[in-house]
Amino acid sequence: MALLEVTHLTQFFGGLRAVSDFNIQLEHGEIVGLIGPNGAGKTTVFNVLTGVYTPTKGTIVFDGQNIVGRKTHQIAQAGIARTFQTIRLFGKSSVIDNIKIAYHFRMSYSNTDAFLHTRKYWQGEQLVDDYAIDLLRLFHLEGHAEDISGSLPYGAQRRLEIARALATKPKLLILDEPAAGMNPAEADELMEMIHWLRDKFDLTILLIEHQMRVVMGVCERIKVMDFGETICEGVPEYIRNDPRVCEAYLGKGA
Amino acid sequence: MTFLRAHRTIATVIAFVLVYVIVKVLSILPLVNGEPLLNKYYIQLIVLAGINIVMTVSLGMVNGFTGQFSIGHAGFMAVGAYTSAMITTVWLHTSAANPWVAYPVFIAAILTGGLLAAAAGYLVGAPSLRLKGDYLAIVTLSANELIRTVIRVTEVLGGPRGLGGIPKLTTLEVVFVFAIVSVVLMRNYLFSSYGRSMKAVRDSEIAAESMAINTTRQKVFVFVFSAFFAGVSGGVFAHLLQFIHPDNFSFVKSLEYLIYLYVGGSTSISGAMVGPAIFTLLPELMRGLQKWRLVIYPLILILVMIFRTEGVMGLKEFNFILIPQRQRKEVSA
Numbered sequence: 001m002a003l004l005e006v007t008h009l010t011q012f013f014g015g016l017r018a019v020s021d022f023n024i025q026l027e028h029g030e031i032v033g034l035i036g037p038n039g040a041g042k043t044t045v046f047n048v049l050t051g052v053y054t055p056t057k058g059t060i061v062f063d064g065q066n067i068v069g070r071k072t073h074q075i076a077q078a079g080i081a082r083t084f085q086t087i088r089l090f091g092k093s094s095v096i097d098n099i100k101i102a103y104h105f106r107m108s109y110s111n112t113d114a115f116l117h118t119r120k121y122w123q124g125e126q127l128v129d130d131y132a133i134d135l136l137r138l139f140h141l142e143g144h145a146e147d148i149s150g151s152l153p154y155g156a157q158r159r160l161e162i163a164r165a166l167a168t169k170p171k172l173l174i175l176d177e178p179a180a181g182m183n184p185a186e187a188d189e190l191m192e193m194i195h196w197l198r199d200k201f202d203l204t205i206l207l208i209e210h211q212m213r214v215v216m217g218v219c220e221r222i223k224v225m226d227f228g229e230t231i232c233e234g235v236p237e238y239i240r241n242d243p244r245v246c247e248a249y250l251g252k253g254a
Numbered sequence: 255m256t257f258l259r260a261h262r263t264i265a266t267v268i269a270f271v272l273v274y275v276i277v278k279v280l281s282i283l284p285l286v287n288g289e290p291l292l293n294k295y296y297i298q299l300i301v302l303a304g305i306n307i308v309m310t311v312s313l314g315m316v317n318g319f320t321g322q323f324s325i326g327h328a329g330f331m332a333v334g335a336y337t338s339a340m341i342t343t344v345w346l347h348t349s350a351a352n353p354w355v356a357y358p359v360f361i362a363a364i365l366t367g368g369l370l371a372a373a374a375g376y377l378v379g380a381p382s383l384r385l386k387g388d389y390l391a392i393v394t395l396s397a398n399e400l401i402r403t404v405i406r407v408t409e410v411l412g413g414p415r416g417l418g419g420i421p422k423l424t425t426l427e428v429v430f431v432f433a434i435v436s437v438v439l440m441r442n443y444l445f446s447s448y449g450r451s452m453k454a455v456r457d458s459e460i461a462a463e464s465m466a467i468n469t470t471r472q473k474v475f476v477f478v479f480s481a482f483f484a485g486v487s488g489g490v491f492a493h494l495l496q497f498i499h500p501d502n503f504s505f506v507k508s509l510e511y512l513i514y515l516y517v518g519g520s521t522s523i524s525g526a527m528v529g530p531a532i533f534t535l536l537p538e539l540m541r542g543l544q545k546w547r548l549v550i551y552p553l554i555l556i557l558v559m560i561f562r563t564e565g566v567m568g569l570k571e572f573n574f575i576l577i578p579q580r581q582r583k584e585v586s587a
Contacts, residue, residue, distance in 0.1 A: 092457055092521070093454065100450055101450045
């Protein structure tokens with residue numbers, strides 16, 4: 001059974017149809033790309049999947065449950081984690097606190113334990129500290145653990161955002177333009193990292209990306225959108241040679 | 255010292271107790287012409303500073319650490335003040351009772367006041383905190399004025415004449431215990447997973463929600479316990495002044511707490527303690543300046559906002575506030 005199954009998804013904003021009849025099936029362990037020119041509706045699809053918007057029409061079945069109408073945090077608890085197009089770290093918190101925050105919903109102590117700093121509190125804190133530092137080590141961020149996250153260099157912030165998403169222990173990771181603002185060398189590292197993430201954390205990955213080199217290099221399957229419609233779908237080689245895709249990006253006659 | 259570093263709650267308590275001992279000694283030792291340095295009036299100011307510290311720290315939980323803009327904190331103080339005063343004064347007449355009866359009644363009364371204030375906080379916060387944005391400011395402002403006006407027209411509560419004859423049960427000792435317990439509880443909460451979630455809501459609500467945090471529930475809970483501490487402060491306040499009037503709890507009072515908070519530093523518990531301490535005690539120290547002190551007061555606010563936008567303390571905390579860092583084992587790869 002597919003991990004994520006989206007059928008006939010349509011999203012209106014007033015009279016504007018941002019996404020129309022969008023269908024996608026993600027199998028466990030796949031890396032799938034979603035591309036298209038600006039305004040094609042890619043980020044809207046992400047926002048619908050994560051519960052920021054409730055779709056006008058259509059169903060989203062994730063891991064056997066219908067998640068339409070659920071709140072964002074409930075969907076995150078069900079196992080969909082995301083990163084943002086523009087980095088949205090908890091800028092005034094330390095690097096390690098960013099990770100701990102994402103682990104919050106798994107913490108077992110109550111509000112009362114928090115007020116009184118009971119034994120349960122100290123046990124919980126030790127547990128989450130061990131978990132967070134281990135995760136930071138995997139992303140080579142342990143040296144920055146106590147730094148304020150907003151003061152990290154750009155590349156490290158990107159890594160931290162992915163590490164933070166993983167701290168919720170998701171089944172599906174969605175990345176919104178992870179290579180934005182990266183130079184070719186950094187983008188190469190990112191591509192390696194995406195493959196490593198999938199294998200290490202047993203993930204399924206859906207990503208939006210504008211750098212074609214990254215999309216073609218990392219995705220096993222690509223879906224192309226334009227004006228809210230899906231215009232093409234297939235393996236990278238097929239997409240590269242499809243005239244409709246060239247037309248969407250470059251215009252007719254190119 | 256190592257022990258204190260490991261047990262910061264004890265360190266916090268010791269810090270408060272030290273301040274208490276100094277104040278107490280200065281109020282007894284005849285240093286100036288056979289009179290103690292701190293007369294009754296100064297002691298009253300210090301007690302007031304203690305109440306203001308709890309008010310400001312609790313306001314900081316909402317405004318500074320959760321990033322919501324509440325501007326009606328005095329309304330919850332009024333709920334606590336009137337509830338506790340009604341219990342001790344009108345219903346149970348504790349003024350005539352001996353201390354062994356009066357104090358348990360007093361404690362029960364201020365806690366009841368806190369609970370009613372928390373209930374009021376829930377009624378105000380639950381609908382308005384669901385929305386993102388500045389709605390909370392408008393709603394809390396209105397709630398503050400609503401509470402004040404309702405008290406003004408309620409004859410049982412003394413109406414526009416105010417409520418007098420409240421027994422003076424708030425002493426220096428009461429306020430120190432009250433301030434220690436309140437600040438330690440709120441400090442503990444802040445340094446927990448829930449406290450981290452509060453800061454997450456402040457830094458990016460949408461990211462917090464995407465990281466599986468029920469932001470609405472977190473915001474409402476913080477708002478409710480903040481109102482609780484404001485209510486208890488109100489009760490302590492009423493039993494200090496012995497006379498309360500609805501206009502004691504107007505929007506201007508709420509504004510004062512906002513000023514204390516933002517001058518001290520809204521993103522620091524230490525700041526929320528320094529701010530009210532400065533502003534409660536400073537006007538007295540500047541008494542020689544007479545009318546000019548009213549000019550210095552806003553001048554301080556302007557200067558702090560220009561040169562230290564984040565308040566006197568910024569993000570810093572006093573050492574006795576912080577929770578010790580755990581030593582992590584180095585792992586060689």
